[in-house]
Amino acid sequence: MKRVLIVGFTENLGGVERLIYSYYKKIDRSKLQFDFLINVEKVPFRSEIEKLGGRFFVIPRKTKDYIGYKNGLKSFFDNHAKDYIAFWFNSNSLANLDYLAYAYRYGIKRRIVHSHNTMETRGTVYKVFHQLNKGKARRMATDYWACSIDAGRFFFDEDVVKSDKFRVINNAIDLCEFSFDKEKRVEWRKKIGIADNVTLYGNVGRLSYQKNHEFLLRAFKGLVSKHKNVHLILIGTGELEENIKRQIEDLKLEKNVSLMGRQFDIPGILQAVDVFVMPSHYEGLPIAAIEAQAAGLPCIISDTITKEVKFLHSCEYEDIASEDKWILAMEKAAKMSRSNDCTAIKKAGFDIEEETAKLEEYLLS
Structure with a gap:
């Protein structure tokens, strides 16, 4: 050995x-x-x-x-x-x-x-x-x-x-772990406290400059002003956690945004989510975006991220210079259906x- x-x-x-x-x-x-x-x-x-x-x-x-x-x-x-x-x-x-x-x-x-x-x-x-x-x-x-x-x-x-x-x-990633599971969806939405009629947006990533949470929160504030039944979860820890907490308070988003800290059951949590958002300033090739697509989620990701990470038609790149474009993209993604086909991800070599x-x-x- x-x-x-x-x-x-x-x-x-x-x-x-x-x-x-x-x-x-x-x-x-x-x-x-x-x-x-x-x-x-x-x-x-x-x-x-x-x-x-x-x-x-x-x-x-x-x-x-x-x-x-x-x-x-x-x-x-x-x-x-x-x-x-x-x-x-x-x-x-x-x-x-x-x-x-x-x-x-x-x-x-x-x-x-x-x-x-x-x-x-x-x-x-x-x-x-x-x-x-x-x-x-x-x-x-x-x-x-x-x-x-x-x-x-x-x-x-x-x-x-x-x-x-x-x-x-x-x-x-293990594609089987991320395939849609209705029971896990119900279980996790109950844990988070999300009602069936609420559209849940999710982000997975370190709370750092790279992940661009400041921009995401500003855009989400705009979404909340138009749609009341929306919620955002941020999964991860990092050096900007206190800054992000203050920004959530300043934007009066305490009822619409949850910081979930470090989580190990990412496959389970993604079952609860309806739309995945990743406005990063830069990435190598983000595992979180692959996992979200394996879970069948519509995804909105920064146009600075490599095109190698897009597998589903419901994964869209968006300009992080415009909060308005992200608001529209988040609205559009919420109307998309969840996918159950991982063929493209497997074919690309991510199994x-x-x-x-x-x-x-x-x-x-």
Whole structure:
């Protein structure tokens, strides 16, 4: 049995964490096991993964204890580098390449850099380091992965994206989990407190600048002024949670918007929703939008998001420069019927069953 070292799991229940766990549940663990190098004790799915044989190793966070972080990295690689056939670095940015540098220095044979986003927004310093580190990442990595072509171009030069060392690893999901279930719909609408005659809009994503909740709330205020029986749920946590709470109060939307925090049963919650909305400033290839379409939901997503994520005719792109356009789009989507056909999603390569077999082959080859 071979082991792969994974970096990129955080305390947040985000797309990276959900994606890797989805693949991990399906791999043949008699042939392949995942271990995780993390900076906090509590990360999503840790107990589930440990029960299945995965291991977690914790070192201090770089920004909180630099000396402890560097000592922890050295100690870990001194003791465990020989255990791994591959190192899999998952990130939204190349600003910090310490983990890749250690994997390179300690001779882990396969060194995979996997891009999960299309933009660095944490400030000028991070943007500068991201650009400076592109060349280093190219030299130290052996394999170049991304969730989409655009995400690949954010991390790698065009000649790398066109090379045989580059792969798009699809943000695949378990399609069966998301198929429409009337009982779950009734159960979740009861939990949330949504009456049958209310149109429920939903957004899944970290409460951060990237997801553009400020715009969504302003547009939803306009919708509420025209339609009383509408409600919006925001699923996720993040650094802007307090700002979003204040905005909800300022717009007097307390009765029409619910912050639901971290939720693990996304398939169940999506049964309760009628329309999925995602006005993100940018995305790599958002798992949440794939899941929403797998649940058959009409979707309105930002026109800044890759066209690779559209599978259903009821998924529409809209301009995030116009709240009025979003109000009209939300009204239109509410009149659409739910779809029960996942054929296009499966054909595009987003069925976890089929994609896991490919991932195993990549990692074991």
